């Protein structure tokens with residue numbers, strides 16, 4: 253069997269085993285379904301949701317927030333990263349502020365953003381941006397800092413001005429780092445959206461989970477989490493696809509077994 | 512040549528100051544922290560000369576080229592290029608670094624096209640200028656490969672094309688052929704001589720290989736063992752041109768020059784070994 257095939261087989265086996273054990277535990281009374289509902293009940297709820305329109309509406313809202321937070325955050329982070337990496341003085345000045353801001357737990361900001369931007373999409377996007385921007389920033393900064401100095405010298409000797417250096421040397425060098433951080437970024441964008449929704453909104457998957465929570469409806473909470481997980485896996489797949497399309501120039505690692 | 516870049520780049524002032532040395536060092540000292548790499552170097556390279564510099568490893572040969580390019584500032588002394596004091600990065604200088612600086616995200620062809628692209632040529636035009644170089648460096652058919660798909664010698668050859676496509680007035684080369692097999696190496700050396708005889712640029716060529724230095728250069732300068740290195744001897748190479756680098760090695764005048772220069776160089780190489788151990 254291929255590597256890919258073996259990986260998939262093991263993943264499936266593991267999933268089935270855990271779910272079967274869980275279902276069995278619930279059936280024999282070892283697990284109280286009030287706290288930890290049966291997988292079959294969760295699945296039934298998800299299927300029921302899939303038949304109604306509101307879940308798609310919620311998904312669309314969460315997706316919009318995620319994509320916006322991801323896009324805006326990445327743009328801000330990359331721009332700031334490029335700037336500070338190429339301006340050592342500004343970087344030295346900004347350093348403590350960036351560290352302090354990044355240390356701030358973002359959940360604290362959610363109510364403030366709700367106050368500033370209202371309970372709609374905007375406050376969730378803002379929350380996601382504060383998470384995504386830092387990931388993009390640190391990776392861009394690192395990427396530019398780690399460009400091979402010989403490559404930089406060579407490009408300068410060949411006559412590259414500031415703009416050309418940015419476009420042909422620094423940005424592509426940072427692109428690998430940015431792309432490899434996209435996966436983390438998309439996760440953070442989802443967190444921003446869902447946490448924001450959970451803490452105060454009228455729609456979205458986070459809101460759906462919060463509602464179920466309020467009713468002590470564990471099945472609803474778990475069904476929400478299931479939908480959310482599937483959603484994240486799907487986005488992750490999209491990012492992988494993008495990464496493979498964009499970085500064609502990189503050597504595959506010598507011990508890479510996965511196709 | 513025949514392109515706007517050549518005219519704007521150096522054509523106009525190429526013959527403007529034929530009397531001034533293309534490269535001139537007056538009392539140049541270069542250091543890194545407490546370490547003095549080269550001290551009190553006086554060196555003059557007349558326009559059109561092919562100068563080869565040999566010396567023990569670590570004596571400061573690359574350092575000297577870095578100063579000519581403006582990548583490195585000397586601690587004391589002045590560097591003049593064609594009569595003008597060097598300030599900042601010099602754009603008339605082509606420099607093939609000891610390690611290649613190919614852009615990993617660009618194909619071979621696009622890497623060769625970088626110079627013209629940076630000078631403002633549209634992408635298609637820059638690539639068209641680069642295309643003939645694939646043949647010249649013996650890499651026709653691999654223009655669409657990325658640097659990670661190349662051997663060490665191939666990367667060096669791309670670096671060479673990258674530099675030569677600029678038709679620089681002053682060409683600096685730091686052991687450009689050391690990674691090549693002997694056959695390719697002779698081909699490239701002959702090609703370099705041919706291009707140089709056409710363009711008559713000034714060349715400062717660094718090598719470990721004394722035979723290479725004699726077969727290419729008009730003059731060979733021997734550097735002392737570091738630290739605080741400086742030129743210790745200069746030999747005029749009066750071998751006839753055009754030369755074939757493989758054949759000239761077998762001639763009597765060549766062997767005589769080799770013996771004379773090696774007498775000096777051997778002493779420096781041995782001194783450099785004892786200093787490093789001490």
Ligand SMILES: Nc1ncnc2c1ncn2[C@@H]1O[C@H](COP(=O)(O)OP(=O)(O)OP(=O)(O)O)[C@@H](O)[C@H]1O
Pocket residue numbers: 543546548566567568569570571572573574575609737
């Ligand atoms: N950035 C640096 N910082 C400190 N020391 C340096 C630096 N660059 C070079 N040196 C030192 O300066 C000396 C000259 O270095 P250089 O690279 O010019 O030698 P080289 O003659 O080109 O040697 P090789 O033939 O091995 O390439 C060496 O002793 C080296 O250790």
Ligand SMILES: [Mg+2]
Pocket residue numbers: 572573574609685
């Ligand atoms: Mg060197």
